[in-house]
Amino acid sequence: EQPEGIKIAGVFIAAIIITSLVSRVWRTTELRVGKVELDESAKAFIEEASRGTIRIITNRCDRGDANEYQMKEKEKREDNHIPAEEPIIFFEVTPSDASEFSGILRIRGEKVDGYRVLRTESPAVPNAIAAFLLYLRNKTGKLPHVYFGWSEGNPLSYLLKYIAFGEGDTAPVTHEVLRQAEKNPEKRPTVHVGG
Template identity: 45%
Template sequence: MAGLLTIVPRYLPRLGMAPEWARRQRPLVLFFTGVAFAVTLLFRARVEAQAAAYATGVLVVMSSAALAVALLAQKERQGVAPYFQALLLLFAYVLVANVVERPDGVRIASFFIAATLFVSFLSRALRSFELRVEGFQADEMAERFVDLIRKQETPLRLVAHRPERGRLSAYWEKERRIREATHIPPHDPIYFVEVFVQDPSEFATQARVWGVDHLEVKVFRILGTAAPNTLAAFLLYLRERTGKRPHIYFEWGDEGPLQAALSFLLFGEGDVPTLTHEVLRRHEPDQAKRPVVHVGG
């Protein structure tokens, strides 16, 4: 239990694979105690079976450590590498012999691992519609854009744009298509917003925002963990900073529903318009205050 109380709060909540209360030790102690009782009842409190599970777990940890050390010694071409490889073979032999002789240990360990993975994946899926942004750190240019938006008399209009390199004409083409499809007045300024997903395994982070001014094209660039969630959080952030109700414009993608859902869960992208609207709907129940999502093209 001491090992789990050290590892779980450090990794699983950060990856979204456990609820936020898993960062606190007291609820975790109660949870793991309940799991221990469940395992005891499931295997009828057989000391032999639990002893086999303990031995199997210890041997797996030691074999994993031996493998890591052997690979590191081989990579650094150390002279002691053959000794570590011999220890690895010894631990692997003892582990296999223990599993063959006392398979109950593998059954208990498999039950616990399967339960942990199931709960972790379920938590990640259920929490996928959270904002996943702890705050925004804007640079000087982004702050200047926010000041301009606050002073302008026209509505706040943003266009979601997939990050691309180089081509400034891509922004002009996108603006033309969006204005035609959604009938944005020619005199209303628009701001592009791009989300760069660096590490989708990170569940929540402090998002960094850069402002980029390309003459007639103004772009917010955001480093986040998932495109729909980051966009939704940024819209709410701009609403609070400017006092204006944001409007964001998308074009439909070409992905199927299943592919889009998998892309969202695994890579933080996917059916961005629909998912952005869903995140906003869950976090702003008042439709009159909720940022507006438009899709055209």
């Protein structure tokens, strides 16, 4: 029996796991999207919205029907005092493979009973939202506003969920990604959390 060999192997395994976790935590708030691409519908939605204040409402797609968007719009307009005449765009990010850390964010625009919805997939939801907001700012010259709701639950468990799976309490992580990507608060997209 060689217990020293088992101990050495255990130390190496522990070092690999710890290094991997530290690396993952370190990269959680990095802006990891290399490029944003919009289809023609998405471009049209953005062009129309850029005539005024650009207001993006984040949504985790449930049914994807008109009732879902009607309820979400009502909630966000009331919680954040968004005037009824101000146009909004919904933005939905479906989590994809969490092991991928960079790439192209492909956004497609769809109309659902008159509601403008932008949809994409990304391994990290907050990173995708932040990248999209910075793209909007750079493309339109305007600071977009994004609207979130508060998540119910333990913030620590949401942080761990984000580190492990790329989703969790999206609003504060999106804000932190934006803060690190854009040091000047006056040039940073505005994050609203209500509800």
